[in-house]
């Protein structure tokens with residue numbers, strides 16, 4: 001505001017500025033309108049971040065997933081390509097016969113790093129589901145996009161990890177067919193969620209069968225829930241965190257949170273948090289209310305608060 005009045009004084013000083021004024025004023029108005037609109041609309045990234053912060057503590061989000069530099073094609077058919085991140089043995093070249101000391105057994109030059117998807121990429125589900133919008137539909141186009149993704153975030157972890165136990169998933173193998181199947185399933189889940197919780201026009205356009213809006217909503221929610229539960233059951237597990245302070249032996253930290261066997265599991269945990277977190281109660285808005293807001297807050301912002309009051313008053317007047 002200060003800036004505006006200053007600008008106004010400066011501009012009224014000289015006629016020479018008139019021309020400039022005619023350019024700047026609409027720009028400022030446009031900027032202010034854009035800012036106002038931005039205040040209302042929360043992106044899905046922000047929603048997912050807030051949901052994660054509401055639902056779990058940062059210290060429980062450390063479960064890691066490996067990223068690799070290179071993937072080799074192990075099988076190629078008309079519709080599918082299977083790739084694998086092979087271990088690059090530091091002693092493999094020209095040093096035959098050299099024996100391993102214990103630590104070398106675990107060294108893999110192909111492994112880039114281990115990151116914590118739940119902590120470092122809170123909106124990975126959104127990023128993954130949005131690949132569906134850019135699906136080129138061809139095997140080679142899809143392959144390029146998949147390779148870029150798995151180098152950035154790691155493989156989805158759909159293949160069993162051999163003999164290490166039935167639940168464990170390989171963090172090295174990926175199948176093009178299954179990858180894109182999962183992309184479209186995630187996109188469908190996002191669409192169902194938005195249709196079930198957003199404005200009724202989204203539900204009407206969603207293609208979910210049902211005679212009434214209530215029937216459509218019920219069906220959308222049950223398909224979504226089945227998808228999320230199916231994935232959580234196979235790819236995630238509850239994890240108890242219990243730590244004792246070394247100096248005095250008192251309990252420092254105790255809590256029940258989640259771990260995952262696969263990156264897919266981590267992403268569906270994010271979706272589950274998005275669904276269960278405290279939501280705005282204004283009609284047609286499904287934004288998450290952040291945990292920093294008052295515990296009795298029922299809406300995500302002032303506009304929604306007004307809107308909710310208006311709808312309540314109107315309903316009461318009937």
Ligand SMILES: [Zn+2]
Nearest residue numbers: 280285300304
């Ligand atoms: Zn809202």
